[in-house]
Amino acid sequence: MSITDSQRPHRPHTVTAIVVSHDGSRWLGETLEALLRQTRPVDRVVGVDNGSRDGSAALLTGALGSRAVLTLPRSTGFGEAVAEVLDKLGPGGGQEWIWLLHDDCAPDVNALRILLEAAEADPRAAVLGPKLRDWLDRRILLEVGVTVDRTGRRNTGLEAREFDQGQYDGIRDVLSVSTAGMLIRRDVWDEVGGLDPALPLFRDDLDLCWRVRAVGYRVQNVTRAVAWHAEAATRRRRRITASGDHPRRLDRRNALFVVMANLPLRPLLWALVRNAFGSIFRTVLFLVAKQPANALDEFLAFGSVFGHPIRMIRARRVRAKGRRQAYAAISRLLTPPGAGYRRLVDRVQNYLAGGGFVESEGRHQAVAASPHPQQEDGEELLTDAGVIQRVFGNPGVLLFLALALVTLIAERALTGGARLGGGALVPVIGGASDLWDLYRESYHQTGLGTDAWAPPYVAVLAVLSTVLFGKTWLAVSLLLLGCVPLAGISAYAATRSMIPGRWRRVWLASSYALLPVATGAVAAGRLGTAVVFVLLPVYAALATTVLAGERRRARRAAWGLGLLLAVGTAFAPLVYPLTAILGALAALAFPRRGVAVSMLVAFAVPVVLLFPWLAQLVADPKRLLLEAGLHQPALVDPGLPAQSLLMLSPGGPGMPPLWVTGGLIAACLLALLMRRNRMVIAVGWGVALFGVLVAILVSRTPVTSINGDVEAPAWPGVPLAFAATGMLVVAALTADRVVEFRAAGGLRRLAALGVVLVAFSTPLLAAGMWITEGVNGPIRGTVRDVMPALAAVNSAGGERTLLLRTSPNGLLFTVLRGRTPVIGEADIPVPEGPRERVRVATAGLVSGRGGDDARVLAAHGVRFVVMTAPVDAAISAALDSQPSLARMSLSRSVGVWRLTQPIAVPVTPPGDPWHSRWPWVQAALVLVVLVLAAPGSGTESDQPTAPQDLPKSRRELAPR
């Protein structure tokens, strides 16, 4: 490739090779041998030993002779070592070249000759480097020149583990070459001042080459010259002593420093801004990827560069002196700007393919294979069949489909209706934006207006609705009507690690999903219980991991448990004390290192996430027993019999006959006779008995509803679901004995068959009953809108509507604002004062006594009085008799009156600004918890932390 330039005055080349060693005896022998066997022998050779402790100095002396070896202290850097040698070494004759060699870099025998040929061919080439290949696998390319982008990111232009097939061959102008095997003209070295001693390690080569380039010389990579490099420092094959800092941080700092110091002013300003944001972004990214050490390094490197402006200015001044070459010539050698985006795409692809969200580009020897062959317990999902067969051969999927079918048939009257509502569920109207507004607004104008905190389950529903195209009804239907199949699949999946055997899990999951709690929750529109019911098996699985899992997994499970517990608590607060008590007992009973902290994490997260609302709730502790939705006496059995509680039937609408759960209880009692898993059986039954006890207490505690209109006992659905979970795990765990009995044959076989029949009777009977009875409760698929269009249309200005309705226990009223409440709105407590004033005024109004009741209503912004079906003749007559009311319409189904006097639409009070700020705080907290709960992108801890944490840089020779 070399073209001889005849015009050039011939000046003989002299080459001075400098070998710097530092604890490198493993490679040094081969390196020295390669050096001495060069086809173009070096003219002079000097060895420098930076205080090696492994006999490198002796090797050097043996090969080069003691006169040619210099010994320096252990903390000397590479640049200093070379400078030291050159100080002591007089100029050689002719055109003198310096050939820098690391102790772990063995050049090919022809390397020096080819480099010199190239140097001769181009008189402006002042720095030349060989092609670097891997020391161990000698086919792998390491470097054919290195460049950098404006953020300091090193770029070799190579794929990870790319084989050398001559694809980059040729003499190429590059921004920099490695000091390993670098051939540099001594006069140029002296002109630019050599390696910067401020960079003892990493990026010193880049800085040097950049300066050489800036002065106007060329830096070339000559691929015909080859050197094999072990990259010992970068790969931590030896200790780095030149600097106390972590190499990664050092690398990053130096990278930023070199770019900042060498860029001309204009690009510098842009790079400054970019690097500032880039560093913060990368820090966050590292945090998200669970690499806090990387994040810290990034942050500290950034701080260290930007925190020392004087040092930077001085460095820039030094470099400005020699800067002759136009920036354009250098900038074309920098990494092009588009590379960053390409890299991002690569990373995302890498992440999706199952790797971590970290780049592997440019990392040497990055272990190509995934370090942990994802050992999923979901064994069946990994079988190598076709997709269809895989999906439909999976008992979990089949179970889900069967339960979904049962649900669809049972809920035939509910699905496809115009508006779902009834029981505890206010008719579902509005979209995701209404829920977000409700959750964010600082003052709730709904009803009579209140500045209380909106329940946080509104936010959960809002998120779900947003995902489901903004359709709240879809989200509510999914959670409430779909709670049976969802609970089935969650129970099936959650018991994966606890219970071996798919069919046992199918039995467990179907029995759980079809518990009376589930059918009751659907029939009564109990959204809160439905959600908790689905989450409960997940709690059990996560809690098991927290108690028994490997430490890091346990901690992650704790964060996850905390987050899900927060969701469950938002829907049905009772789940929190229940799990907290069980969790505390478990932590005491099975003490392990870190379990207490994990439990603390799991139970602190819901408190922090739900804080203001929870505080509001705890002010009235009995409300802990309530759940999302309305508390109504018609939905509970006030005198729930004892046998009902023991048969896991919480009472109220939608209950199957008591004997349906008999098979389940019998199977669980039989499990007590099994000899294996005694501890788990005892624990399971303990949970069950605890659940039943709490259920008894709950069902005997009268609770006043949120606005104090009714008092009724609480519904023991959640504690009974706890009890059922405990029992089911017990029974499923011991089911292996059934298999053994069956195998034993004879009477035992019959007994096994009987037990199976008894156990499966519960889910089958429950499903059958549910299908034949249908959903038997107050919930309706199509609920009439009680807000007459006449009133709705005319209350655009925020006027309110007083809605009246007769009930067996007297008259009910509520105040609406243009529409019926969206879900969650009815769960916000309204201050006593206005409520009582409006109550008295309404009472006066419907009594027909005249007076200034209408004035009170007008002062609260009420423009319309609406009587819904059934219209009571006495009340409509009384309203008719009011001079202050004018009738707008009256029929058998609805009557509408209008206040004749002008009304004052109340202005919105400012409210608490924290109401609108807290959701953001909450979102941030949720994000943090999510990150902490998510499996990390790094290795699992059972994998040795090998090259993964290495810095992107590959500056290898550790100087001494």
Add this chain to the structure above:
Amino acid sequence: MKSLIENRFSLLVLVLVALLALYGVASATQPQAVATPAPQMQKVPVASVTTVCPSPGDTSVGVVAPPGSRAQGTAALVTGDRTLATLDTPGRLWHEKIPASSPPLVITATGSMAAGLEVAQTRKEKSGRQRGLAGVRCTEPVASTWLVGPGPAAAEVTLYLTNADLAPAIAEIMVYSGEGPVVADSGGVLTLKPGENRSIKVRDLAPSALVLAIQVRTSSGRVTAAARAIMNGGRGVDWLPASAEPATRVVVPGIPGGGGKRELLVASDAEVDTLVEVRALTPDGTYALKGRELVEVPAGSVATLDLSTGIGGQPSALVLTSETPIVAGLVATGTGAKVDVAFTAGADPVDLGSVVADNRTGGKVTSRLLLTAPDMAGKVSVQVVPRKGEPGEPFQVDISASRTKQVKLPKVDGVFAVVVQPMPGSGPVYGGRVMEERRKGGPALTVQPLAAARMWALIPPIAESAATVLP
């Protein structure tokens, strides 16, 4: 502990014992089913009332609120632009003659004056077209009024509509005759602006009806409706009292004793014919109406039943029961050469008390109360509130079950009001007030069914609940 768990049976026994204990706890704490007492209505004094006297010209108007209340309150009497008086003392009867051709008198009362405010107008004429005694209770604006009486073929009937409210009212007049519903040319719909009043000749609506029932109902707003019938041939004059709203059981109280024709009018706006069973309650008990206990009322029309001989001249009340809702009225004609007419109609019980504002006794005029207890024995107290002086001591009247009791009101100097209050333990009591003036050509009379006083309003138990929006 460990051995306990490891033993096969001890754990089972332990669990069973625990379950038994839980069963015991649950049974012991199971609350007994408590019969929740039926929610009680709560009595509150009425705070504001508006009443309208339809045609006060040349009549004397009595205004009274029952005594007892100490709260503040006023009642303003306004006719047209003129305020006649402002009253502020409950228990004191205001009684004045109103100048001729005055527009409707609107009485607006608040506070103590509103509780039980009662207004009536009475006109006494010795001669002329309006000869006779004609009185009517001034009513409040309502959404629906039923009036039952003679038709244009028998009398000159004028309908007076007044809108005393601040909102316009759209009123529809439905007329039912003996032959069925009458469809007026105008469709019977008219709009009354706030404060507007109209008088309508019923002849224009239904020219040929002998008897009729009129319903004035509003689709928006409220009106007061009253009708005066001047019988053809100088057979007297009186106002039709508002009849109780259609019901399957109607009590027509206050049928005066003595000679003369008694004609029952029963109207139904239902779409099917109905049979009405009639029972008369007299001072001697239930009177069998020989062969006349059933009246057939064709759909949407008015049926008549002559009771002149049926009740045998006794003061009485009628109890009508039917399958479909009906309204009822009664025409009572006096005796003598110059007869006078009086009307009564289906009424509500006086559970909350009743007040009659304009009564006279002394000279040739007598006033009496006819009180009927159709179901259980009744017990009421009657108090006289004279125009001058202190209210009299209330006296108690017992009415046997299924009887009508006639109570002669004591002689009082000048006009007076009567307050009737049911006493604790009393069954429902219906009543009417009969005022009679002996004249040469025969007695002049007028009847006013006792209307439930607007003294108290009943507040149903009421609670704020989001459950209101549920299906």
